[in-house]
Amino acid sequence: MQTFQAEPARSFPVHALKADLLVAGGGLAGVCAALAAARDGLQVILIQDRPVLGGSASSEVRLWANGATSHQANNNRWAREGGIMGEIMEENLYRNKEGNPVLFDVVLLDMVQAQPGLTLLLNTAILELEKAGKDIRAVSAFNANNQSWYHVSAAQFIDASGDGVLGYLAGAAHRSGAEGIEEFGEKMAPAENADHKPCHSIYFYTRRTANPVRFTPPGFALKDIREIPRFSRLTSDLNGCDLWWLEWDGRLDTVHQSETIKWELWKIVWGVWDYIKNSGEFPDAENLTIEWVGLIPGKRESRRFIGETMLCQQDIIEQRDHYDAVAYGGWSIDLHPAAGVYSKHNGCRQFHSKGTYTIPFRALYSQSLNNLLLTGRLISATHVASGSARAMCTCGVLGEAVGRAAALCQQQRLTPAQLAQPEQISQLQQHLLRQGCFIPRQQLSTPAGNACVSVSSTQQLQTLAPDGGWHALTSRCAVLLPLKAGEMLPGIRFRLRANGQQTARISLLTSQNPANTCGDRLLETLTFTFEDEAEQSLNFNYRADCDRYLFIAFDQNPEIELALTRQRLPGVMMVFNSLNPRVSKRTRQINEGDYGVDEFDFWLPRRAPDQILAAFTLDRPLSLWHADNLLNGKLRPEQLTNGWVPAQDDRQPWVLWQWEETQQASQLTLLFDNDFDHAMESIQMGHPDAVTPHCTTHYRLWLDDALLAEVTENHHSLCHHDLPEGAHFRQIRLEIVASAGEVPALYGLHLHQKPAMP
CATH class of the missing domain: 3.50.50.60 (FAD/NAD(P)-binding domain)
Incomplete structure (x- = not known):
């Protein structure tokens, strides 16, 4: 008391x-x-x-x-x-x-x-x-x-x-x-331009119930839905971020008038929900209840x-x-x-x-x-x-x-x-x-000093078996494949099948800026006619002027199907000239009016688990995942794959870094593959896997003959390890025990000193 x-x-x-x-x-x-x-x-x-x-x-x-x-x-x-x-x-x-x-x-x-x-x-x-x-x-x-x-x-x-x-x-x-x-x-x-700013937004979430739910709107709710010109976009299954366009007002002071904006947004949200529940336009909303409404606006x-x-x-x-x-x-x-x-x-x-x-x-x-x-x-x-x-x-x-x-x-x-x-x-x-922060078109200097690297094996790309079914060419699609400076693109064979006699048109594209993957530069086009099922050979007379990604692009023809493989490889993928309505209305960016922007096609991957990859055979193997990549200071695919991948049948992959002189460092960083193309949106959308397939999940790390660490449930691309104080060494050995399902990939080992305390 x-x-x-x-x-x-x-x-x-x-x-x-x-x-x-x-x-x-x-x-x-x-x-x-x-x-x-x-x-x-x-x-x-x-x-x-x-x-x-x-x-x-x-x-x-x-x-x-x-x-x-x-x-x-x-x-x-x-x-x-x-x-x-x-x-x-x-x-x-x-x-x-x-x-x-x-x-x-x-x-x-x-x-x-x-x-x-x-x-x-x-x-x-x-x-x-x-x-x-x-x-x-x-x-x-x-x-x-x-x-x-x-x-x-x-x-x-x-x-x-x-x-x-x-x-x-x-x-x-x-x-x-x-x-x-x-x-x-x-x-x-x-x-x-006077006081023009993007608006605030407030979202809501709904939940389906076993029984009908009645809704009585608050007195401040918007009364006439026609005040919102885009009200026809409303459906009963919109939730959360899908409602980003419920926004208002970029003409006010977005700091000092935030409370005014919030109340108007509440008016809009409750008016929208009243329309969905009580207008009679959405019979399936009878068993819906509103579960959550934002209490503060998201500000842009x-x-x-x-x-x-x-x-x-x-x-x-x-x-x-x-x-x-x-x-x-x-x-x-x-x-x-x-x-x-x-x-x-x-x-x-x-x-x-x-x-x-x-x-x-x-x-x-x-x-x-x-x-x-x-x-x-x-x-x-x-x-x-x-x-x-x-x-x-x-x-x-x-x-x-x-x-x-x-x-x-x-x-x-x-x-x-x-x-x-x-x-x-x-x-x-x-x-x-x-520390693993990617900066486009920059590279880390001497990531592991003057180390020599040896590996247990290296994956070569020559044949991807046609064991993954078929894909109809309902839209343009392309295999994205890197090629080193000075290297000739090998002849490549795809398996196709057709409904009757069909004409296939296949182009070789690249990007004006070699760091991009937008396919805005046409190199060559091949056309051929075939029927039934056949293996088609393509020979593009192309030598790379620099490290760059190529698009082997198939024109749309739904009467033709392309054989697929089940194998997945880091830094090689299929992309599609398609649109994602979340950020585009077309398959090509169009400069309607003079807005100072470029026009180009969108080449999009498919999201997991719906990715596919064409089966093909190269006349000679390409060395896309060489051990030398571990010393080039690149942190992910950019112009080349920039990673090392062990051979498909290597059951105990390892990498060994060796130095002629004794080394000393306080920390090392390993950079594994964790699908840097995956958007990994934090909420609402959901993802099929908790760990991306190429991620190394179990590994051992040796400092000379001493076991420094064994990690058994890794799910990160960046793995930092402190070294014992005063440790000296001549070699570091990484043993990859397991991945999350596909071949693992490694981009580098970075030796560094932990920052000194101020």
Whole structure:
């Protein structure tokens, strides 16, 4: 029993905390930033104003996390995010392949809580900030649940708050709304640009019950569904992210008027549900109940802070490679009408680049302050470019980049602007690559020093047996096959069968940019007539001018069937000139009007478990998965497969790295295959497998003659192992015991020193 006497006044307690780094915002960008910096030795405090982590991917909003793969609906093959963002998606796939948003919360909370050096403050809002000149010194934050103030001082700050709470309170230069066409020459910039921003969205989920469910709408629900011009799109089976277009209003202040926007969205959602339940247009909705409605909106854009450069439309469409590239994107430029559901225009306009684009470090820190790094949707980008860079998995990649940058700045007493200089930036780029962060068109220097590599066997590609049934050519399709610079494409034989006499037309395509896989360059076309079933030989007179992927493309003819194989191989696949309605309305991108974008075909893979691969035989074998790939510093298929694969009949595969001189390192990283083409959406869609088929699930790692580790249930592409302190060695041996069902693949072993504590 406690009794408290009356006092003139009271104040809430204040907890004083100190850290090397403060991260504001616990969305995917903030989570990745905090984890990266803590793993690099910093003492980190992550402040999140919500009860869970994940931002728009959390159970509070329930938008699926996605990024450069764009639902596997563009030409960005093997583009899924790596590093910590990839680790999160792979862990979620393993624990939560069905896509439960509450379980995704748990994955994030578990990773953050388990990380040494990382302190998490949930339900805590930053309200005040202290500065000295151009340096942020501390923040004051309040937690209404425990009625406590926190005064947190730090040397480095990362703003991952979405709305830019740190940058705003610190007075940093920023923008809101859309730039005009004339400022950056962006042809996608809206003609009416005043306060034009993408809208907020709120979703809902439904559940089918055994008995009819009655629904009485609240008084504030939308009364006339015809106020929504797109109401005819509504069906009774729409759920969650499928309702992304229930959005409003990009013309208001998306920060200070968020509550106004939320109430209008609730009006829309409950009006939509009233229409589905009570209009009589949907008889199958009688036994449906609404199970969940978002309590806070998902926000697409608000403040964008000004760095040393601004990402713009041309950076994306032209795939500009910046000297200080530290991250990448690949989602379409995805712009929404400011009026949202009340607009008569389409819900969004999406234009894709031909491949992935890079994001410069100079866009990831404030030009106004010495120690404020930026990540997530508030980075230095135009309204148009933000339409792509704001994709959540892209934000996660940006988070890891600034988290590791903060550690380098702290350890070497650099400002972000100093780290961005040409003579400094490579150390951040190489550090990111060594940690498994893919940066397009960059490679890791000497991943294993001057090691010599030997392997138990190597897969050769010559014959894929026709044991997988048949595929009718109901649309254009192609085998995607890499070829080394200077190498001739061998003759190739496919087995076809026809309904009567048919003419087949098969083309050899490649991409103008050899790093792309968009098939926008025709090399040669062969035409032949046949009937019944026959093996057809193709001889394209082509020698590769550089490392590049080729498309062996079959024209549409539903009267012809192509023999398939059951075998699956990393870095080789079939793609289809088809559309995914989630991100496109056609099988080809069309520039309707002068929007400054390219026209090209979409060549899409099929999602698991519906992938297929053509059977074929080559006149001579191709060595696509040579052991030398383990030393080329490439982290995944790009221009070549860049991996090693053991022979199909090798029951005990091994790799041996040997050095003439004794080596010393504190950590090594293995990079296995985990299907970098798989979008792995975090929620709702569901996935057939908890582990992708080529992933190495059981392996042993030897340091000279000592067993360093045996891992029996691996489900990650990146596997980090600490070496004993002071360990010296001349060889490392990896024994692959098992995979998840298909041949395993390995991209490299990276030796490195763990970052020194500041």
